[in-house]
Amino acid sequence: MNFKLRNIVAATLAGSALMSFGTSAMADSTFDLVQALVSKGVLTEEEALPLLKGRENDIQLADKKVKKAAKLGMSDAIDNATVYGDIRVRYEDRSGTGATTGADVDETRERARYKLTLGVKTESGDWYTDLALAMGANGRSDNATFGKSATTNINDKETVFVKRAMVGYKATDWLAIEAGRMNNPLYTTPMVWDADLNFEGLAEKVNYKMNFADLFFTAAQAQYQGDRKDFSTTGDTITTELFAFQGGGRYLFNDTTSAKAALTYTTYSHNTSNSTFKPGIGTDGAGAATVPGAVNAAGTAFVPAVAAKPGYAIAASGVNDLDTIEIPAEVNFMANSSIGVRLFGDYVYNTNADDRAKHSGLAAAANGSEGSDDSAWMLGVMVGSANDFKSFEANKMVKGDWSARIWYQDVGVWSVDPNAVDSDFMDSRVNMKGTTFKAQYNFTDNVFANFAYGHATRKNNTFGAAGAASDLALNLKDFDLVQLDLTYKF
Template sequence: MISPVNRLTLAVGMVIATLVGQATAAPVAPSENVTINLIRLLVQQGVLTQDTANGLIAQAEKEAQQARQANAAPVVASGPTAAPGDVRVQYVPQAVRDQIRDQVKAEVMATAKQENWAQPNTFPDWVSRISFDGDIRLRDESRYFSGNNSPEITDFAKVNETGPYDVNKNSNTKFPPLINTTKDRENLFRLRARLGMKAVISPEWTAGIRLGTGSDNNPVSTTQTLGGGFGKKDIWLDQGYLSWKATDAMTLTAGRIANPFYSTDMMYSGDLNFDGVAAIFNHKLNNEWGLFGTLGAFPVEYTSDAASTNGIDKQDSETKWLFGGQIGADWKINRSNSLKLAAAYYQFQDIEGERSSPCSPWKGAPGCDTDGTRVAFMQKGNSVFNLRNNTTNPATPATTPDPQYVGLASKFDVLDLNLVWDSELPSDFKLRTQGNFIHNLGYDKGEMLKRSEGEIVNNINSKGQFESGGNALMVSFTLGSALEMRKRGDWNVLAGYKYIQPDALPDGFNDSSFHLGGTNAKGYFIGGNYGIDKNIYASARWLSASEVYGAPFEVDVMQLELNTRF
């Protein structure tokens, strides 16, 4: 290592060389003694060799003599009288300054390389093309249920996951899996942590990977509930993709990618990622107008090629697809107002259920031919029906088990319209007004009853009649000093309302907090955000929602959060 004296000497030498370079025009008579003494001092400290010093001294004496002959009279005539205690910076020839600088630089770099404390080109080129980002969110969540809620609301997602469930009450006296609708859950301490890496492979190609927490592999939340005996928590592959910038305005991305569409959490959860390929278009027409759009194809699920894993009755495997397209525009109305408009169409192909042909599990059939039409993931709200057309045992018709899975009753061809208006108000306030309207073009009550053969099992009113709908609406307002929390002191408050009929959209992909996820929900939400420091902010939200149709189910959710990003 370089000793403290040597490091100080090197630094002083470089500083002095710089200072004397700035004093070449000093109006005083030059003196070679200061220069010679400086050079000798650098030799004593081991910065310069004696041979180098001898050469520098000779050059300094020569140039100093030339300087005295050329400048002696004008300097003496015009130079100010030195006062007692004044220190004058002496003339150092340019050649001396250059040689001192080069020699010091060479000595410093040689020592730095030898001791490995300032070595250039230490890392390979690919390191400079990789970047990391991430975020951590701590949340305390409480859930408060109404005392008027029905205690017998079936968890159909769990039925499909753990079933089939025998719906014949004569042969099965156990309850199906039920949603908690009565017991409050306070102080659920929860964590979301995500870490992403992006690598620029070439100017046109980019690869990305992101890892995230999560209590399970459900697609709409990377939140992990803490506790559980201090057990370790799972890490999931949240994203993994390749992007190709085909043109300045067009990018193709494939793999597990972030939501490529402009949407609200009424349609897609903020944590939802898509599996598939998307072409994303952005083009600025002028200073006021810009166009954007997306086309995408996403395999939602691959059905099994067998009625059951242990059956010999193999069937054709099918793919359930989401095909989506969106077109939108950004309009900068003036310095204080901007507008974003977007229209999207999503076709969810073959995700609706299908009644089976006659099936006889009581004879030992391992499965029925439409079991694969049940969806892989659902939350709650969509109208569902029993998939199996089970026969009865003639010997015991009343007590023959009737094990069932459920499937979606409606088709989903969804029109999604979005509007966002940002305004700058007096006193530097900012206001965002947002509206979202969703209509399921595939909703047809008559077709649903026909498809289900009268076996729809939820969204039934007190008269035993089936009720549903295919529309959803959201409005929200955000007011504050900033719409996004970037620095200390940023703040905003927000309020909004949602109304989501049961079959306006698939219930498996939207926000998991409002009404605890899914559709068939209506209610309001309020909240606020405050910037604690750069990229650190606190949030508070209250979400109150109840059912639109069917059994009573009202729940209030309070969330207190500390958010960071890096």
């Protein structure tokens, strides 16, 4: 088929859907039939062209569309490229009660915020990529605040950073290998991993279909803190790696009911002689570890520990003595022909919690973990409208759809990595428990609003509500969060 006819047929089949020029005649069966006959060798190109006689206007319009589309060039090696992203604006109110110095005080932080994500995915044979840009140097949040701060103004522009830069290879029908800065490859929940966080390293993903079951196995090796340097004299630097192994499956009981669950083991490897990885929960202002509310000789009360996110320098909330077993799960079913229900939960147990407590340097933890400080759990339910079960299960919402979810979570101080937990509903803290409600309504297929409210309290008052990059500068006793979002996806 010559270039002109091939492009005419392609534009005819996809023109109105992709270009939105509203020319319905471009998608009729005549062109479909001509293309099929030529591709099968029934007709030659010369024999096919007369069949299009009388459609000159359509042909000219198709040629214009092809030329217009050709202005956006693409390498011949690329089979497909998809641009995606979203713009979100948010109103947020965070408030809490807790100690800074002396007696407990209240703190409220009210902000209007926005975020931008812009990415492109490509495919080339068995290879594929994902490149995305977003605001926010801290990987746990892509948000920027209106006016930035009390010391800057609206004229200051935000910086855009690399959010993802991943290359993948589909080795077989069931094995894919990915390398670079990538989406979290594990099935998990925000109780353990903030949804904005990415992995940096390698991931091997196996997916195997067996009758009504979809089995999966994922191995991930992440460079948590990198750039190892070994010198014969001085100046050595260490690295920290994260290793995760997950196996699980999804089982379809019938056309309206499914279940999904996984078992995950995560561990960290680093030089434990580096004291900066000590999982301290705070200091009394004089450098000595203490418990919330304690006051040193200078009258300075407990201050919560602060740490950085994965991939950056780790401060007091270290990752030593973290060997966790996680079990996330969900059950999806249709309550009736238009309403779907999801029951979901997560459970985490740190097998090394006693050592983590002992190595914290806190006198109160010298005898090991207390109660349920070695574990974390979540349980919730979601209800939403759905045109069919498949769409509901995949969280594909269109115009007029709605959903509402509520969950409770309880996170022990020694149970999970404090540098990775959700930055919103528990203010990036561990040793917190509470309830969150979140609802969504779609105005169109790609424009929707979210409302969320969460309330949490400190779980064990023996220790502080330790956090990494928390938004409130308090050793929290209680915490409330209100968010209202408007999101446009493209």
